[in-house]
Amino acid sequence: DAKTTQPPSMDCAEGRAANLPCNHSTISGNEYVYWYRQIHSQGPQYIIHGLKNNETNEMASLIITEDRKSSTLILPHATLRDTAVYYCIAYFGNEKLTFGTGTRLTIIP
Amino acid sequence: EPEVTQTPSHQVTQMGQEVILRCVPISNHLYFYWYRQILGQKVEFLVSFYNNEISEKSEIFDDQFSVERPDGSNFTLKIRSTKLEDSAMYFCASSERSWNTEAFFGQGTRLTVV
Numbered sequence: 001d002a003k004t005t006q007p008p009s010m011d012c013a014e015g016r017a018a019n020l021p022c023n024h025s026t027i028s029g030n031e032y033v034y035w036y037r038q039i040h041s042q043g044p045q046y047i048i049h050g051l052k053n054n055e056t057n058e059m060a061s062l063i064i065t066e067d068r069k070s071s072t073l074i075l076p077h078a079t080l081r082d083t084a085v086y087y088c089i090a091y092f093g094n095e096k097l098t099f100g101t102g103t104r105l106t107i108i109p
Numbered sequence: 110e111p112e113v114t115q116t117p118s119h120q121v122t123q124m125g126q127e128v129i130l131r132c133v134p135i136s137n138h139l140y141f142y143w144y145r146q147i148l149g150q151k152v153e154f155l156v157s158f159y160n161n162e163i164s165e166k167s168e169i170f171d172d173q174f175s176v177e178r179p180d181g182s183n184f185t186l187k188i189r190s191t192k193l194e195d196s197a198m199y200f201c202a203s204s205e206r207s208w209n210t211e212a213f214f215g216q217g218t219r220l221t222v223v
Contacts, residue, residue, distance in 0.1 A: 032209065043113075043200045043214030044152060087152075093209045095140065096165055099152040 001098050002027040002090040009104040018075040020103050022088030025069040032093045033064060035073045037084040044087065044099070047073065078107045111135045113215035115201050121221045122191050130186045130218045132201030141184045142202040142212065143176065145169070152200070158184065159207070191222045 005023040012018040024033065034049040048055055048062045050071075055062045061074040075082055087102040114133045122128045134141050143155040156166040158176055175187045184203075188195055198219050202212040 034211075038152070041146075041198055041217070041219075043202070043216050044212075045214065046211035049209075049211065093207075095142070095157045095204075095207050096154045096167075097144075097152075097212060098154065101151060 001092070002031055004088045004090050004100060006086070006088050006100065006103045008101065009106070011106050011108055012075075012078045013108050014080060015077055018073075018078040018082065018105060018107070020073040020075075020086050020088075020105060021070065022073070023070045024088070024090040027068050027090045030092060031090045033062065033068075033071045034089045034091065034093070034097070035060070035062065036087045036089065036097070036099075038087070038102070039081075039084040044097075047086075049093070078105075080107050080109065083107045111213075113201055113203055113213050115199075115215035115218050117218060118216070119219045119221070121223060124193060124222055125190050128188050128191055128220065130188075130199050130201075130220070132184045132186075132215055133182050134184055134201065134203030135205075135213055136182070138203035138205050138213075140164075140204045140207050140212075141176075141178070142204075143186045144200045144202065144214075145197040146200065146217075147194075147197045155186075188220075191220075193222050196220055196222045 035047040036044040038044045050062045064071045085102040141158040146152045156170045157164045173189045198217040200217045202214045204212045
């Protein structure tokens with residue numbers, strides 16, 4: 001699995017868009033970019049994933065650069081409940097997930 | 110919405126005792142996993158299970174650990190002789206297939222070894 005790099009922490013004002021960056025410069029052609037989050041000590045929660053194209057679902061949008069070396073997770077209207085650790089994982093999507101240290105996102109009231 | 114359920118939510122056990130952590134994966138899922146998270150550390154993969162056998166395991170998953178799917182709904186993790194360093198949150202997860210899909214995680218069992 002390709003290594004990913006994320007900022008250790010970020011703040012975002014409630015109601016604003018939270019943009020979480022991730023670098024994965026060594027990603028290979030068939031590795032997906034997955035995002036999970038972990039709220040407090042709960043089980044990780046899937047957010048979104050993509051291969052090449054930008055993706056959107058009810059939780060977030062995923063923007064992947066054309067060269068696929070980086071991506072951004074966008075939470076369009078952050079709420080206090082979005083405070084969590086966010087993990088960007090580049091992998092083949094086959095079974096084992098390797099979690100890094102992620103980005104601790106704090107939503108400020 | 111379907112969910113992965115884990116029991117118990119918290120288990121305290123004495124060092125050297127056997128412990129079984131239980132999970133009910135989502136019903137139509139075929140791939141099952143255990144992860145653990147020691148307090149303040151990363152979420153670590155332990156084992157994946159498919160078609161009634163282990164498909165991959167990490168170096169953490171030594172002979173003290175075993176997994177079983179005793180019936181059509183439960184998936185268990187057994188630790189034979191617990192050590193203090195086994196104290197952690199243990200998360201069960203399941204997925205519909207192994208490729209291009211998401212894993213659904215349970216809320217975890219907090220294991221405390223005293």
